[in-house]
Amino acid sequence: MIKFQNVTKIYLENTIALEDLSFKINEKEFVSIVGKSGAGKTTLLKLLLAQEKPTRGRVFFDNQDVHKIRPEKLPELRRRIGSIFQDYKLLASKTCYENIAYVMEVLGKSNQEIEKDVPKILEIVGLTERAQNFPAELSAGERQRVAIARALIHRPDVILADEPTGNLDPYNTSEIIHLLLKINTLGTIVVLATHNKEIVNSLGKRVITLGQGKIIRDQEKGRFIL
Amino acid sequence: MLVSIKRIIRWGWQGLFRDGGAATATVFIMVLTISLITSIFLLKEASSFLISSIQEKVDISVYFKENSTEQEILNIQEELSKIPEVQNVKYVSQEQALQDFIQRHKEDPVLMRSLEEVGRNPFLASLNIRASDPTQYEAVSDFLDNSLFGYLIEKVDYHQRKPVIEKIFSLTANLEKSGIVFSVLLVFLSFLVVFNTIRLIIMKGQEEIQIQRLVGASNWFIRGPFLFQGTIFGILSALISLLIFTFVCWFFGSQISILFPELDMWTYFLSNIWTIFLIQLLTGIGLGVVSSLMAIRKYLEI
Numbered sequence: 314m315i316k317f318q319n320v321t322k323i324y325l326e327n328t329i330a331l332e333d334l335s336f337k338i339n340e341k342e343f344v345s346i347v348g349k350s351g352a353g354k355t356t357l358l359k360l361l362l363a364q365e366k367p368t369r370g371r372v373f374f375d376n377q378d379v380h381k382i383r384p385e386k387l388p389e390l391r392r393r394i395g396s397i398f399q400d401y402k403l404l405a406s407k408t409c410y411e412n413i414a415y416v417m418e419v420l421g422k423s424n425q426e427i428e429k430d431v432p433k434i435l436e437i438v439g440l441t442e443r444a445q446n447f448p449a450e451l452s453a454g455e456r457q458r459v460a461i462a463r464a465l466i467h468r469p470d471v472i473l474a475d476e477p478t479g480n481l482d483p484y485n486t487s488e489i490i491h492l493l494l495k496i497n498t499l500g501t502i503v504v505l506a507t508h509n510k511e512i513v514n515s516l517g518k519r520v521i522t523l524g525q526g527k528i529i530r531d532q533e534k535g536r537f538i539l
Numbered sequence: 540m541l542v543s544i545k546r547i548i549r550w551g552w553q554g555l556f557r558d559g560g561a562a563t564a565t566v567f568i569m570v571l572t573i574s575l576i577t578s579i580f581l582l583k584e585a586s587s588f589l590i591s592s593i594q595e596k597v598d599i600s601v602y603f604k605e606n607s608t609e610q611e612i613l614n615i616q617e618e619l620s621k622i623p624e625v626q627n628v629k630y631v632s633q634e635q636a637l638q639d640f641i642q643r644h645k646e647d648p649v650l651m652r653s654l655e656e657v658g659r660n661p662f663l664a665s666l667n668i669r670a671s672d673p674t675q676y677e678a679v680s681d682f683l684d685n686s687l688f689g690y691l692i693e694k695v696d697y698h699q700r701k702p703v704i705e706k707i708f709s710l711t712a713n714l715e716k717s718g719i720v721f722s723v724l725l726v727f728l729s730f731l732v733v734f735n736t737i738r739l740i741i742m743k744g745q746e747e748i749q750i751q752r753l754v755g756a757s758n759w760f761i762r763g764p765f766l767f768q769g770t771i772f773g774i775l776s777a778l779i780s781l782l783i784f785t786f787v788c789w790f791f792g793s794q795i796s797i798l799f800p801e802l803d804m805w806t807y808f809l810s811n812i813w814t815i816f817l818i819q820l821l822t823g824i825g826l827g828v829v830s831s832l833m834a835i836r837k838y839l840e841i
């Protein structure tokens with residue numbers, strides 16, 4: 314489903330974010346990407362979302378080279394991926410409800426479906442009361458939960474989660490991880506980039522460890538070892 | 540499709556109200572630009588009126604020898620009237636010329652005394668010719684010089700007046716030309732100001748545009764609300780400008796009429812109100828839409 318083939322990403326001369334990276338992620342897999350800050354986790358997710366271009370190598374999604382997709386066709390790829398960004402990337406001018414509904418509107422879902430699904434996901438992430446608030450009026454943890462709700466709402470084929478629990482308390486953290494696991498059992502690929510040792514160790518799923526832009530370890534049922 | 544259009548309009552509408560400050564600033568700048576273009580349209584009318592009234596003051600006179608009879612001169616007048624370039628030919632008899640002179644210089648004792656000393660009417664009968672276009676005087680003058688009745692003519696004062704006529708002609712032509720250059724320059728500058736204002740406002744929303752791209756919105760979904768807003772800005776600015784000009788023309792029209800009785804700005808404005816509104820509307824919507832499109836373009840590359 315997802316394939317990185319000899320991917321190298323160099324930002325400026327001497328700043329190598331990723332170096333000759335090759336791996337595959339199969340359907341229904343749950344993969345954690347771990348590594349120190351600056352190990353290249355976020356870059357890896359950005360390459361998959363075609364937010365950045367690799368310096369060398371190719372990235373495939375469903376046998377299609379992501380970076381050969383014409384700009385006007387990119388939205389089709391991105392609609393199949395639900396992204397939870399480290400900096401949330403919420404639309405500041407829209408309320409919580411509208412931020413989540415926007416993804417469904419973009420997909421052309423009917424108003425009835427939107428009115429049915431959005432309150433449901435807001436309840437799951439515990440933000441029913443905050444539906445009409447703007448992102449600036451929310452705490453970091455609440456924003457993170459809106460971002461999660463937005464990534465899940467349209468049942469994408471893949472979820473890319475970049476530090477989704479970074480600002481959450483232990484209770485919310487385990488709730489969100491449960492949610493991601495549940496979605497994964499329904500057939501969605503989950504790619505989780507995280508620092509959180511406890512989460513990774515408790516998952517018992519595949520772990521890819523990055524160090525200085527290279528894959529140090531790639532283990533089925535892996536553990537968080539740097 | 541219909542659902543998408545409805546959503547785009549709703550987002551655009553929401554944006555207008557949620558960022559009222561930016562909307563007000565844009566409309567204000569657009570009203571200035573539209574007003575400038577409307578002024579150019581109205582000034583064009585006023586200046587062409589002024590130019591034609593200057594040109595109307597230009598004429599040439601043909602003086603006839605003392606022995607020519609009135610009938611001969613009237614025949615020539617008839618001949619001249621047949622030339623298409625000639626707009627108007629006026630006969631001034633010897634007696635009339637004398638009366639005009641006395642009327643004009645009755646306050647000047649030296650001139651009056653010299654006239655008395657001459658003892659007779661020293662003035663010649665003449666035809667005063669006005670051409671429809673100042674460039675035609677040369678042709679009229681040539682026609683007179685080479686005509687059959689040339690023997691009756693004492694002199695044609697075209698050659699004397701030639702420099703003045705040519706100066707007026709080149710002045711009015713230059714006035715028109717520099718007016719066009721100046722207007723084009725002003726319009727260009729004001730377009731730049733509007734474009735930059737809209738660009739700054741959209742730049743503020745740059746991050747949102749990129750987020751919209753990342754969650755899979757197509758480019759038309761992103762552009763749509765901005766285009767809708769651009770159209771609304773255009774319509775609103777055109778309406779405000781129309782109101783301003785209705786007031787200005789009504790208020791100042793009568794004052795201008797005191798200076799130039801034949802120039803009635805208010806009537807001119809009323810009889811052209813639809814053309815003016817169309818110009819304002821097209822300028823407003825065109826500016827709003829084109830500026831938005833150009834400003835968003837570079838943020839859609841992610």
